[in-house]
Each structure stands twice: as structure tokens, then as C-alpha cells.
Amino acid sequence: MKRGVAGLNEAxxxxxxxxxxxxxxxxxxxxxxxxxxxDRLAQLARLSGMGLRPHAKSHKCAAIAVRQxxxxxxxxxxxxxxxxxxxxxxxxxxxxxxAPVSSRLKIDRLTAAAARxxxxxxxxxxxELVAAFGASxxxxxxxxxVLIDCDTGLGRTGVTTTEDAVSxxxxxxxxxxxxxxxxxxxxxxxxxxxxxxxxxxxNDLANARLTPILxxxxxxxxxxxxxxxxxxxxxxxxxxxxxLTEVQAGSYVLMDEGYRPVDFHGTGEPVFDFAMLxxxxxxxxxxxxxxxxxxxxxxxAVDGPPPRVYRDGVEIGTIAWAxxxxxxxxxxxxxxxxxxxxxxxxxxxxxxPTANLHDFIHVVRGERLEAIWPIEARGLSD
Amino acid sequence: MKRGVAGLNEAxxxxxxxxxxxxxxxxxxxxxxxxxxxDRLAQLARLSGMGLRPHAKSHKCAAIAVRQxxxxxxxxxxxxxxxxxxxxxxxxxxxxxxAPVSSRLKIDRLTAAAARxxxxxxxxxxxELVAAFGASxxxxxxxxxVLIDCDTGLGRTGVTTTEDAVSxxxxxxxxxxxxxxxxxxxxxxxxxxxxxxxxxxxNDLANARLTPILxxxxxxxxxxxxxxxxxxxxxxxxxxxxxLTEVQAGSYVLMDEGYRPVDFHGTGEPVFDFAMLxxxxxxxxxxxxxxxxxxxxxxxAVDGPPPRVYRDGVEIGTIAWAxxxxxxxxxxxxxxxxxxxxxxxxxxxxxxPTANLHDFIHVVRGERLEAIWPIEARGLSD
Numbered sequence: 001m002k003r004g005v006a007g008l009n010e011a012x013x014x015x016x017x018x019x020x021x022x023x024x025x026x027x028x029x030x031x032x033x034x035x036x037x038x039d040r041l042a043q044l045a046r047l048s049g050m051g052l053r054p055h056a057k058s059h060k061c062a063a064i065a066v067r068q069x070x071x072x073x074x075x076x077x078x079x080x081x082x083x084x085x086x087x088x089x090x091x092x093x094x095x096x097x098x099a100p101v102s103s104r105l106k107i108d109r110l111t112a113a114a115a116r117x118x119x120x121x122x123x124x125x126x127x128e129l130v131a132a133f134g135a136s137x138x139x140x141x142x143x144x145x146v147l148i149d150c151d152t153g154l155g156r157t158g159v160t161t162t163e164d165a166v167s168x169x170x171x172x173x174x175x176x177x178x179x180x181x182x183x184x185x186x187x188x189x190x191x192x193x194x195x196x197x198x199x200x201x202x203n204d205l206a207n208a209r210l211t212p213i214l215x216x217x218x219x220x221x222x223x224x225x226x227x228x229x230x231x232x233x234x235x236x237x238x239x240x241x242x243x244l245t246e247v248q249a250g251s252y253v254l255m256d257e258g259y260r261p262v263d264f265h266g267t268g269e270p271v272f273d274f275a276m277l278x279x280x281x282x283x284x285x286x287x288x289x290x291x292x293x294x295x296x297x298x299x300x301a302v303d304g305p306p307p308r309v310y311r312d313g314v315e316i317g318t319i320a321w322a323x324x325x326x327x328x329x330x331x332x333x334x335x336x337x338x339x340x341x342x343x344x345x346x347x348x349x350x351x352x353p354t355a356n357l358h359d360f361i362h363v364v365r366g367e368r369l370e371a372i373w374p375i376e377a378r379g380l381s382d
Numbered sequence: 383m384k385r386g387v388a389g390l391n392e393a394x395x396x397x398x399x400x401x402x403x404x405x406x407x408x409x410x411x412x413x414x415x416x417x418x419x420x421d422r423l424a425q426l427a428r429l430s431g432m433g434l435r436p437h438a439k440s441h442k443c444a445a446i447a448v449r450q451x452x453x454x455x456x457x458x459x460x461x462x463x464x465x466x467x468x469x470x471x472x473x474x475x476x477x478x479x480x481a482p483v484s485s486r487l488k489i490d491r492l493t494a495a496a497a498r499x500x501x502x503x504x505x506x507x508x509x510e511l512v513a514a515f516g517a518s519x520x521x522x523x524x525x526x527x528v529l530i531d532c533d534t535g536l537g538r539t540g541v542t543t544t545e546d547a548v549s550x551x552x553x554x555x556x557x558x559x560x561x562x563x564x565x566x567x568x569x570x571x572x573x574x575x576x577x578x579x580x581x582x583x584x585n586d587l588a589n590a591r592l593t594p595i596l597x598x599x600x601x602x603x604x605x606x607x608x609x610x611x612x613x614x615x616x617x618x619x620x621x622x623x624x625x626l627t628e629v630q631a632g633s634y635v636l637m638d639e640g641y642r643p644v645d646f647h648g649t650g651e652p653v654f655d656f657a658m659l660x661x662x663x664x665x666x667x668x669x670x671x672x673x674x675x676x677x678x679x680x681x682x683a684v685d686g687p688p689p690r691v692y693r694d695g696v697e698i699g700t701i702a703w704a705x706x707x708x709x710x711x712x713x714x715x716x717x718x719x720x721x722x723x724x725x726x727x728x729x730x731x732x733x734x735p736t737a738n739l740h741d742f743i744h745v746v747r748g749e750r751l752e753a754i755w756p757i758e759a760r761g762l763s764d
Contacts, residue, residue, distance in 0.1 A: 004464055005764035008487060023485055025764060057707065079707045080676070082386055099707070100666040101676075102723040103405055105390060125666050126722070156704050157666040157674055188705065284482040284507050284539040292539055294462070294483075297735045298763040303684055322538050323570065324734045325439065325461045325481070325763050340508070341484040352706045353679045356739070359761055379741055379760075381680040381707050382387035382407060 006360035006372050018369040020312075020343055024281040025299035027358040028345065029064075029373070031365040033275035034253055040271065041235060041252050042071040048239035053077050053096060053228060055250030058352045060377035061361060062090035064253060069094070075119070077228075077248045081106040082380035088118050090376045096121040096228070098184060098248065100129055100149060100157050106382075107132055111140035121226075123149040123184045125157050130171045130178065137177030145181040146172045147226060150213055152206040154188040160209070162216030169222035182224030183217070185210045186248065191233030192258065196266030203237045210243065232272070233262050254351040258304035276354065277345045278307070279362075280327065282338050291329040291337040293344060298324050299357060304349025311344050319346060356381070388742035388754050400751040402694075402725055406663040407681035409740040410727065411446075411755070413747040415657040416635055422653065423617060423634050424453040430621035435459050435478060435610060437632030440734045442759035443743060444472035446635060451476070457501070459610075459630045463488040464762035470500050472758045478503040478610070480566060480630065482511055482531060482539050488764075489514055493522035503608075505531040505566045507539050512553045512560065519559030527563040528554045529608060532595055534588040536570040542591070544598030551604035564606030565599070567592045568630065573615030574640065578648030585619045592625065614654070615644050636733040640686035656729045658736065660689070661744075662709065664724045673711040673719040675726060680706050681739060686731025693726050701728060738763070 001007040005026050012018035022028075045052045054068040057079040065076045065087055075094030078084035081103075084095050100123060101107060114120040114137065124130050124146055137144045148168045151158030159165050165183070172180040187206035193199035210227075217224055230238035230247035238247050251259050254276035264271040280295035300307060306318045309329055316338070317331035329344065331337055338344060348354040355361070356378055363371040383389040387408050394400035404410075427434045436450040439461040447458045447469055457476030460466035463485075466477050482505060483489060496502040496519065506512050506528055519526045530550045533540030541547050547565070554562040569588035575581035592609075599606055612620035612629035620629050633641050636658035646653040662677035682689060688700045691711055698720070699713035711726065713719055720726060730736040737743070738760055745753040 004762050008764070023487060023764060099676075102663050102665045105405060128722070129666075151669050155668045155670070155672075156708060156710070157668065160669045281484050283484045284511075286537050286539065287533050287542045288537070294764070296763075297683065297685055297732075298738045298761075301679065303679055324732075324738075326538060328538070340510070350679075350706075356680045356706075357761065379680075379739065380386050381678075382390070382405065382676070 012369045019364045025295040027361045028277040029361045029363045033273040037272040051246035053246045055248045058250030061375045063373040082382035083377040086377040094119045107136045111136040115140040115142040121145040123147045125149040134175035134177045145179045147184045150185040152185045152209040165213045166220045182226035185229040191231045194261045196263045256348045256351040274347045282342045293327045296325045301350045301353030307346035394751045401746045407677040409743045410659040411743045411745045412657045415655040419654040433628035437630045440632030443757045445755040464764035465759040468759040476501045489518045493518040497522040497524040503527040505529045507531040516557035516559045527561045529566045532567040534567045534591040547595045548602045564608035567611040573613045576643045578645045638730045638733040659727045675709045678707045683732045683735030689728035
């Protein structure tokens, strides 16, 4: 039997009306919304002639990654070696590690997977890491593709100067076991700028930092085949600008309250609907009649705006937290608190750490539970 | 092999110096501090003549619960049926469910466990729930002990009037399959009041709401054998007042930055040291030289004050979040950023949801990794 609430819900798969009968708290993927978002971004990328390398840090789920590949993705991006190796064990073979590491044991696990068929791309931001990946790849009898990690304003990892980028590019090219593949430049600070024009200005600033590095690399004979970056927030700008060769969008297939205010296309209209939801149950009522539900900070990552709450498809209010295991439904004016036992579907404050709280995601289509997918890389932020 | 980072660290158990070599991010339990806190609260309870029923919502770990039982606990409190059943499967047999539920399937799982040897106590706050537990217990051929859930100011679940409490007490007593056992009154709002006198005033207010209910129950021939409540924040007040018969403290064995400012004994001195830590590694540096570590909101629950960071036992700064997988070390004045590969031990903003992020807890004593314990109820907030 599956672990936790998924084990209680397994018998409901395929049953009519099962969506309304789920034991809770359960993480949901609305299949119709998910597929619409999957197709929409894939189509925009095709029209622009650019690539997509969806980031699995958002969902950590092999079944979702497989569908992203089927929709034309170049490969899947991963934040950590543990997440990447879990997806490799689940059958994904084109995987990129988007952050530097400092553990030789983890590097050796990655190159060992490359020797077993993983098409691995990694990023480096310092010469020691080039040497470490090279030595490990040689010991494993394999080759690893390497990008230069560039910082265009995020202030996290990556080099900021053309000189450092060229120096790393030469070191990668000279290191047996490594293949120089280009550049990563993730403009993380751009993604959640709500206003379209302000976001364009922020992305232009990131590009203004990246462009001289790209020019310098080309002049040094290190023309990057891959320029990877961008995300859900900046995808349209990145497709228009054509400076990147591929976009690492993650949240688009799930969506959350933190991203929802972003005016993605400058039209004021939502582009991606809430495909990720958490269904909770009313377990009782407070003394003043508010419905108390069985989901708190152990079922929702709470680092974002409060969830909106739906009953039978109608938005009835929002959730205020009432402890780590409980929430308090704040119904809108004129809406009665739902009774004990009622199932309520809620959007999530922040999708990435919410997916990380659940072992399984319940795939629902219309009024039916269609499947339960494991979240293989849940908890593997190592 | 154990899942995730614990699998990478298994070979280090018992090795000299292994604490400094852990692969990361890894959840730690400092065994000496844990045992000191375990013993200290157990001793205070003994001196007061009151009971302890430690709350497993904080740690979700059977090995910790077993040690709490060995230190004299009456039983273990659990927030959710999934958490409770996971601890029962792991060998704990005296378990209390501290919140109402609304799922007949979950109720049936609980009574089925009672039929297999679980000494179960549950709480109810409405007549339908009395009937549901009674019917389920009878169908399972077992008996369940039941407490009346009273709201003394938390505003979550529970009755607020003597009339409702007496009505529930009579219904429980009359229901075949149920045994009336007393009252639960959890004063959740009291726990995090920092100042000792203000906390005493808040606890007095909760007691002033509880006392007439207890008097009314006794007058109705429903004298409660159990009056369960309290927590880490109010433990000393509860031991002094003697109104409760037992305290449901949870965080005391782990401790976090959210609880640390609470002046538990009115002495200005810490009572419980930070037994729970997360060890992270420096994976690189930002352009301005800050150390970037491999722990973010997927390794730390971030709903609390920022972690303090220790290197080789010396506090060197705090963490600012740099994405869901990363942190940024803000070193104190005059302290150099640690180099790539350095292991840093961090306190946690909030212990309960942090434990819920990890599959295993690494037990360290001095400079050695002593054991790796599974967190059996991780993710089981159903």
C-alpha cells in the first residue's frame, strides 16, 4: 500500500465522484489545467525557436518530467544531486544540475550515473570544481558536459566577469573527462516582479550583465552552445530577447499564489491556471463557528500569500493558519462555514516547497481521481 | 540503504570525527542536549507530582518517543491519525489523538489498532463524533478512552461552556464502546508569550475558563481522571497551578529559535538547549564573498526567526534564505566567510515542521555520529 493518505485513496482511482471523497490532506494535480499549461509554454517555446529545460525543483516528480520531455523539452533541470539522481533512477536520462556542489562523494555519484547512461550537464563557478568534476569523470570512465555558472544579479553563485568566465571556459576545455557546453545565467530576481514593464527592465539589466560575457567567450573561441536561464516569470521576455538558448521554467505547470500576481504577458490575464491544489477536510468548528481544516504548515509551505479555498468549484474564502496541522477558513461575506467532513480544495502559497512536503500527488480530472504519482525526489534536497 | 542524505552518511556511524564529515543537508539531534532536556522536564514533572504526555507532533520519531516513555511519560500525544498509527506500527502502545477528526475511515483505522493492542485516547467536541467513535469501537470489538475537548481561548476546536461539556461527558459515558476519561484543554496561545509574568497572566486566563467547566463536570458526576493540556512554554506554570493532571510538552526535547526567547522559568536563563540542528555545507560564494550553503526552505521550516550558524562549535552568524534550496551566511563582524566544503551547524526557526521535512535524524554525541533514527511519522499529517 502507498504511504500515508495516498494509501487511503488508492482504492478510489477511476471511481466516479472520487475527487470529492478523497481522504486528506492530499496534494492534487488538476490534469486538465496541468496539460493546458504544459502545452502553452511548449508552444510558445516552439514559436520562438528556443528550447525548454523545465526545472524539476518545482515538482520533483518523474511522471511530470516524463510529460515535459514528451512535450518537447531538451532535458530536465535539477537543483541538487539527490533530486537529480532520484529522477535518473526513475528513468529520466537528460538531466542538468543547476548549482555548484562541494562534496566529492556527491560528484562521484553523479559521474557514476553518467557512466551508467545519464546524459549529465553540470555547472561550475570555480577552478577547483572543474578539477574535481574532471578527476571524478575520468575515474568513472565517462564524460560530463559543463556550463559556466554566471551571476547576472541574483548574488548567489556564479562568476560576474568576462575574465573569470573565459578562465573557467578554458579550464573546462582543457580538462580530460569534461566537455565545455556553454553558460548558465539564472536571473532569479526577475521572476517575481509583478509588473510586466518593470520585469522587462529587470530582465534587460540581467541581459546587460550577461551579454559582454557571451561576447568575450565568443572572442576567446568559447562560443556557448547552451545559454540556459530564465524561468516562469521571464519566459516571454526570454523568448522575445533570444539571448538565452533555453528557458528553465518550473512553476508554470503547478502555479501558486506567489506567482499569480505576476502579469506574465502584460495583458493582465492569467496565463497558467492553478494546477496544484491541496484538498483538506473540515474537522470541526471554532467557538465562533469558523471551519477548522486538517491542513497547516505540514501540508502547505506557508512562505507565500494565503491559499484561496474552493468548495464544489466555488471560491468561498481563504485560509488563515491555526497551528502546524490546522487551518481556519475565513469565508467571504455571506458564505456559510462548510460543515464537518466537507472537502475543500485550496491553492498553495508556494508550489516548490509544498510539493516537497508530500510523498504522492493525486492526479484528478473532472470529478474523478485518475492516478496517484510518486514524488520521487521529495525530501532529496541533498 | 537509507533514503537520501542518511544513506550517504550511514557508513560514518561510530567513526571518530564523523560529525564534521556529514553529507548535507542533514537533520541532527545532539544527544547530550536532548538527554539533558528530557531529564530536566521529567524531573520537574516528578517533583510536581504531575504527569507528562509528550507531544510527538514536534519530532514524529518513534526512537525519541520510546526515550520519553522510558523517562516516565504516561503516553505520547499525536496530532493526526496518520502520525499516531505510524508510531503504533513502530511499537508505541499508549497514544492520544489530540484533535477531532471527521473521517469515518480514519476512525475505523484507529479503532482497528485499538483492537490490536493500542491503548487509545481520543478527544471529541461534538455529539456526532461521540456516536461515530462509539459505533466504530463496537464494530471493532474494542473500547476507546475519550476526553472532552475544551477551548480555553485558542479558538480552534473544543467546547467553551460547562453545559456543552457535561452534555458530551454524559454522551460518552452512555455510549457502549467508549470510556469517559476526562478533559483536554490546550492553551496554545499561552506557549509563546515571551515574558514570564505575561505568560502567567495568559495562563491564569485560560485556567479561569477551564475551572468552572471542571467544577461543573464534578458536580454532574463526571469528575475527570485526566485533565490534559499545557506545553513547553507553560510547563512550569502548569506544574505550579496543579489544575491539569498532565502536560503535553513537545518542543522541549528539540528547541528552536521561535521558542528560545520565551523566559520559561522567569530567570532569564535558557532551560532547554538547541538539541535539533541542521548541518549544511558551503557550496560556493556569492560575488561579494558571502558563503552560500545547501539548505533552504526544503531543509528548514522558515516560519520563525533565522537560524544561528555554528562552525566548529563557535557561533559565526545567521542565515538569510537564498531560494528554496540555498542559504546565505551573514557572518558577524570580523568573522571571515567559511570556505567551500565547510560544514556549518544551524539552529532551526521552528522545530515541528522542520522535523517533518526530513526522513531521518542523525544522532550526534560529541564529535561522533552515533545513530541515524527514522522519522516514522514524517509527512503523515493525515
